[in-house]
Amino acid sequence: MTGKPARLVQRSKNKGIQIILKYARMLSIKDLKVSINGKEILKGINLEVRTGEVHAIMGPNGTGKSTLASVIAGRDVFDVTGGGVLFEGKDLLELPVEQRACEGIFLGFQYPVEIPGVSIINFMRTAINEQRKYKGLDPIPAPEFLARMDAAKKMLEMQTSLTNRSVNEGFSGGEKKKNEIFQMAMLEPRLAILDETDSGLDIDALRIVANGVNKLRNQNNAFVVITHYQRLLDYIVPDFVHVLFDGKIVKSGGKELALELEEKGYDWIRKNL
């Protein structure tokens, strides 16, 4: 990786000693090969994500972007035929889906599903408490839960009544995507993978969603943003951009790579393979 200092240096006020904190390695994908029904989709992905980083993964349709997101989250319609994924030192592929979530992995779905009769409030309280249980914590106190919910709704300019509605039921495309970011804000994940969160959003919603992501960015978490378009990256400025093409990351660079892609199109990548 380039473009980011690998070390963070802090000076202790009292003792005058330098404390060196490494940017912690969070997600480490090594030569990951994945197929579905015998067809290889990911053909050896390598990716390192450290805390505090935002990675953008770009590429044309059908190159394996969503597959990568799904495999990290744990969808098991895929066969992992080679390589591995470490998350904070743990073999991620050995963990069931819900444990990955409890370890701090969040997937913002491209097509969020409807769950009739289950209110967003109930859904979120259940999810938060399950994650807390996993960490050996008591259920979230009601005032804390409500405060967190109010803050998240405010940040995303969501209607108050929306959280009383059933999860995604009858939501517009934009509302569904906002709801994904809302859930991310509620669950406070370590690593958020946003799968084409920008698709189906008008420019105002895009700005609100991106703003939410920016507010949630900090030195302890990381984001992998999957997108077709440069547009989103005007708002969520990535540290790294990767181009996924035919199951492989064929080019990596800083944020300027996205601009170059926008200008030259994916044909430029194709020709340079």
Added chain:
Amino acid sequence: MANDQQNILEEVTRQDYKYGFYTDLEMDVFPKGLNEDVIRALSAKKNEPEFMLEFRLDAYRKWLTMKEPSWAHLNYPAIDYQDIIYYAAPKKKPELESLDQVDPELIDTFNKLGISLEEQKRLSGVAVDAVIDSVSVKTTFSDTLAKHGIIFCSFSEAVQKHPDLIRKYLASVVPVEDNFFAALNSAVFSDGSFCYIPKGVRCPLELSTYFRINAANTGQFERTLIVAEEGSYVSYMEGCTAPMRDENQLHAAVVEIIALKDAEVKYSTVQNWYPGNKKGEGGVYNFVTKRGICKGNNAKISWTQVETGSAITWKYPSVILMGDNSIGEFYSVAVTNHYQQADTGTKMIHLGKNTRSTIISKGISAGQSNNSYRGLVKIIKRATNSRNFTQCDSLLLGDKCGAHTFPYIHNENASSIVEHEATTSKISEDQLFYCLQRGIDTENAIALIVNGYAKEVLKHLPMEFAVEAQKLLAVSLEGSVG
């Protein structure tokens, strides 16, 4: 994924019944079998007036001429009615004023079920008429109710103290010869509950009865009669759990509700009798006749049921809409798992003008179970401008269970409208994955999705019951995907 999910489903749906325990109370038991002598002995034991004995004998003679119904979508071995004990009562029949006097073992049983009378008395303001086997052991809150002129007592007590009311209303909604099981019940019913709400009284408490089947080989024949006088209101709750037994236990209850002019009765049931083990052995056979009549104008009867137990369920809580503008409602969640079979639904009989009925039925099938909805909507010629809305949904968990819908509609009246909607669905892998990805494990995800599915029905339950019902749904299913 499909295979894995199937495995998870099978694993979690194989969970054992959580309320399987047996109370060792001293019993006063009749020998097995049924004949006129048994009925006479039973009636004498209960010190009944002559009219009750006549009622029983008449029912017995009619029952002898009747055949067990075979039209339901149910499959079970023939029941030997001579192999059943028709009366069992705790030997010490106490007349108690405080819980201290109650057999400690009985209290312990209630505690295991989480329905301690003490707690209920203090915390929930719910009057409890607790029935263990065949005799009411303890009735609480009678004094509070008495102030309003409300009668809420065991059926036996009502026969002694209010024979005129019993005589007037018993079998007035479910005639003795209505069906095979109703006739049997009429002949041998041992006890039950009686509830009378005087004119214009709004019952200040949710009335609640906990039933419990206890002795081996003992048939349970409960009888419930609720009379709501003009302009009165009552909400009545019935809830059950049963201990695990190897033998099949027959249960044939009859519930009758009479709602007079402007009266409203809300009857809620959570039923969790032993459903049999995961091989389909044992379990309660539940053949129940429940019927209410909106006798006066503007009367309303509402049935809400959450059915998770019993090996066999045969049950159609119905409303006869006799008064003009009267309303009948039926909200049902029926869950079947393992080898359980349920054939349940309702009958809405529209006789009066401008009568309305609503039927919301949610069937949930898992394991190798069979779940059928059977409903009749009948609107006669003079019932002009009547309406029915029926929504009948089935949810399948796994691919070895069955869901069936048998709607019968007879509309003799062109100004009336009958609507019927039906859906069948499965919990999708997408829904499940979505929940899992948020950190919710499979069991809790299923519980969440199923409770969401059943919400339309659960919201009609009284608060105390709704919480219990939600837990029950989670316990009964705990897993699956389509």
